[in-house]
Structures are given as C-alpha cells and as structure tokens.
Amino acid sequence: MSQSAPWTDVRIRAAWARRDWAAIFREYRRVTGISQLRLGELVDMPQPHVSAIENGRRQITSAEVIARIMRGLQVPEELGGMARRDESLAEWSPDPELRERIAHAHATGRTDTGTADWIGRVLAEQRRAEDAVGGRDLWPVVRSQLDAVTRLIPSASGPTTDRLLVLAGEHAHWLSWVAAEHGRYGAALAWLDLAHGWAADAGHDDLASWAMRVRSYYSLTHGDPARALRTADAARHAPSLSPAALSVATHTAAMAAAAVGERDQARRLSDEAYALALRAQDPQDRPGWLYWLDSVRARLHHADAAYAVRDWSTAAAGFREALPALADYPRDHEYYAARLEDARQRI
Template sequence: MSGMKLWMDTRLRAAWARGDWAAVFREYRRLAGISQLKLGELVDMPQPHVSAIENGRRQVTSAEVISRITQGLQVPEELGGVVRNAQSLTEWAPDPELRNRIVHAHASGRSDMRTAEWIGRVLAEHRRAEDSVGGRDLWAVVRSQLDAVTLLIPGASGRVADRLMVLAGEHAHWLSWVAAERGRRGAALAWLDLAQGWATEAGNDDLTSWIIRVRSRYSLSQGDPVRALRIAEAAQRVSSSLSPASVSIAAHSASMAAAAVGDRDQARRLADEAYAQAMRAPDASDRPDWLYWLDPLRAQLNLANVAYAVRDWSTAVAGFRGALAGLSEYPKDQAYYEARLVDAEQRI
C-alpha cells in the first residue's frame, strides 16, 4: 500500500491531528507492515530514536524533525498544517475567512479537483469511523480538510465550483454535528448556516434538504417540537426532485416531531412514507454520500423509533429486536437502540 493510501486510515489521521507521535509511528508501521528500522529510514532517524518515540521516552518538538516526518511519511497536503496550527483548529466557531473565500467562487481559472476528490473520499471514511474513533479526535483533521477545499474555490468555475461548494458544505455539516454533540449549540448552528448557504449556492437540493433536516433535529433535541416540525416540513418542500433517500430522512424527522407534539396519526403516516422512500434506495450508490447509512436496516430502526415515540411499545420492540444484530459494528448506535428496546419491553 502506498504512503498516500495509508493516510486514508482514520486513526492515523486522528493521531497526526493530536500530535501524538508515538501513535503516528505505531499506526503507520502497522498499516505499512514495516519495521522500526524501515520507518527510521523514511524519516531519516535511527531505529533507537523511533523506538524511544513510540514508547514515549522521546518527544518530537523540533520543526525540522516534524518536516522530515511530514515528507518521509508522505503526509497529505491538507494535513500539513494540522500540527502547527492545532490550537487554532480546535476552536469551535467557524473562521470568518471561510465566507470570504466563497465570495470569489465562479471566477475564471482551474482548481485541483484531484485534491478535492481525495478529501471527499477521506471524509467518507471519517463518517464511517466516527462511531468508534469519536468526532472530537477528528475535529482538527476535518477543519484542515475544509480549509484545503475552500482554498480551491476562488480558482474554480461552473460545475467544478459547485462540486467544491458541496464538499465544503458536507465538511461544515460534519463539524456542526460534532459541535452539537459536545454541547456547543451556537457553534453548531454557525457551521450549519455555512453549510446551508454553500449547498444552496451549489444548487444541490439534496444537501440543502438534509441540512434543514439537521436543524429540525437540533430543535427537537432542545425541547421545541413545534419548531422542529415546521423546519422538517420545510426540508420536505425544498424541491420536487429530491432523491428518495432525502425524502425519507426529511419525512422521518417530521414524523418524530409530529409524535413529540402529540399528533400520532401524522407521525405514523410520515413514518410509513419515510420507510417506503428508503426502500426505493436500498444500495449506497442510490443515496447521497452523507446518507450512506440509510440502508434497509436503518430504515427499519427509524420505523421502530417512531413507534417508540408514539408509545406503540409492541411494534417498537419487534422493530428493535429485528434490527439490533446488524449494528455490531456501530457500538454507540447499538447501545442507544438496546436501551430503547429494554425500556419498551418494560412498558408492554
């Protein structure tokens, strides 16, 4: 496996973002299948120094050594500044400069789409790994990736600029989601505002609808189901050409909000619609990148979640039981639904 491909690994990137040199060396060697001696040759460092770093007996503080490691391990361009700028990258709020870069979009010129597509693939890996690695550890990595994407936008035009804006919107949404999980509501909404603006400018209705749906979820989690329902309904109305997966997730959000305001009939109707639309896109290739997870198993869990929300305990229990075994690779989600199953069983 080439050095660049090794950097698709989420744990390796997270270790780099933390400046955890022991973990960087260990993870790189594990992925590359090389010895400490070989790694030392790559970074121009004797094997005993590599061993001392891996064991925590030696620290990496020199800019010159960091530069050798960056070059020797072929650290991707978008990660080059993560360690140097770790403090600023861990701030929760968006950098105002990001907005200024977008103002210059659609100017004449060419951008490096290879870098953008690489970052897009890496973001997909981050989404899948977040359940086990944790969003906080990847925060600086994704901030750096977003920075790299937005730097490409001023030199882009037409479809290339639109693609870059969608990619920027996906990153901003991810950052919003992690900020919300950490209780940083103001920062979460600021990132979401950026994401929605970029999705709208790019003309991507699916991403626009998804981001509005996330805003609905935030309102519901803050105890405002009336507002959540209003926002979720807006997510459904973005366009008549939304993909089935986008229609499904917007309808599901509306169904959960309807259940919270006490309209059980509307909640059930929307839940059935959400399930039917999800079944129209059973394969990941049929869904937008950020809805990779909305497979038939997740659609069944969404249906069970609505049953739980409207206090249809028997239906909820059956739905959770039938799907839980498929969540073995997602420990946080599995724990969440197991808790709901136990609670529903006790209420029958």
C-alpha cells in the same frame, strides 16, 4: 500501496491532529505493514529511536525532525500546516475567511480537483469511523480539510465550483454535528447555516434538505417540536430530492409530529419514510453522508417512530430485529438497546 495512501486511514489522521508521535508511527506501520527499521529509513532515523518514540520514551520537539517526518511519510498538504489541537476546543465557530473565499466563487479560472477528490474520499472514511475514533480527535482534521477545499474555490468556475461548494458543505454539516454533540449549539447552527447556504449556491437539493433536517433535529432535541415540524416539512419539500434524502427528512417530520401529539400523522409519515428508504438500498442511490441508511437503519427509524407514538409492541419488535446488526456501532447499539428495554417494560 503508494506512500501517501496510508493517510486515508482515519486513525493516522486523528493521531496527527493530536501530534501523538507514538500513535502516528504505530498506526503508519499498521496500515503499511512495514518494520520499525523501514520506517526509520523513511524518516532518516535509527531503528532504536523509532522504537523509543513508539514506546513513549522519546519525544519529538524539533521542527527539523518534524519536517523530515512530513517529507518521509508524505503527509498530505491539508494536514501539513495544522497546529497542535487546542485542548480547550475554544475555537468552535467558523472562520470568517471561509465566507470570504466562498464570496469569490464562480470567478473564471481553472483549478486542479485532485486535492478535492482526495479529501472527499478521506471524509467518507472519517464518517464511517467517527463512532470508534470520536469527533473530538477528528475535529481539527476536518477543519483543516475544509480550509484546503475553500482555498480551491476562488480559482474554480462552473460545475467545478459547484462540486467544491458541496464538498465544503459536507464538511460544514459534519462540524455542526460534532459541535452540537459537545454542547456548542451556537457554533453548530453557524456551521449548519454555512452548509445550507453552500448547498443552495451549488443547486444541491439533497444537501440543502439535509441541513434543514439537521436543524429540525436540533429543535426537536431542545424541546421545540413545533419548530422542528415546520423545519422538517420545509426539508421534505425541497425540489428534486433523492428517495434517501426525502426519507430522512420525512422520518424527522414523523418524530416531530409525534412530539406535538399528532400520532396519526406521525405514523403515516413514518411509513412513508420507511418505504422511501427501501427504495435506496443501493449505496450509489444515497448521498455520501447517508451511507448508513440501509435496511437496518430504516427499520430502526420505523421502530423509533413507533416508540415516539407509544406503540410499544411495534417498537420493541423493530429494535429487537435490528439490534444484532449494530455490533460494530457501540454508541448506537447502547441507545437502541435502552429503547428496546424500555419498550418491553411498557408492553
């Protein structure tokens, strides 16, 4: 394992965002399998000091020591300048400088895409770990990654610019989702607008559709199903959609149709969404942010739509069948287990 490879690990990056030195050292050693003695050699620190830091008996405050740790552990560039997380999380909204950088996209020039490749791989790992680690700790990490991506855009051109715009859009929609989870809906919509605009600029129909699907979901969960249905329909009719992207947009339309009382339409849309999802069971057939849309999730979507139209027996059967596969996703398991219990009581 190269010395920089550990930094693909989500828990290390989250610990770095918190400046939790004990966790940084422990997680680094967990991933690399090295001893406290070896870690001390990397950061020019005696083993007893490493032990004291890991056990919380010694704190790190010196800028010189922090710089030595960054060099020794090869902290990636996009994390190197990150400030300590603001515990109030007051700065939720996009930085205007991001828009300014995008405004200079498609200029002639060349850029090294190695950083973008690295950050894309890391974001994929963060998506999968969010349920365990939580968006709160990952928030400053992803913002810092987005900053690194947008800095590459003014010097890029052609397909490289489009690729960077899509990666920036993926980060923006992740930030939107986390902001919404924390009740920051204005910021969530601002991030989503960026994601949609960048996807449209790059000609990436799947990501543009997904951003509209998320907007539809926000409207639905905030009591405006009519608007949600209109937005989901627009997401479904974007050109050149993959089956996976069309599936999630169609499922959201089904849920919105159920909420406005159009049960037959909701059932039809749900069946269509399920069939589309089953056509995209190879992970390579799904956009990166839809890594989770396997046959289990497709079954849960279908059951959720049945629940929304009060078809309790179908809903309960679907939840019961799929729940065992959610053991590693505690929040999702809790949500669908509650749905199952409620459906059972209504049969």
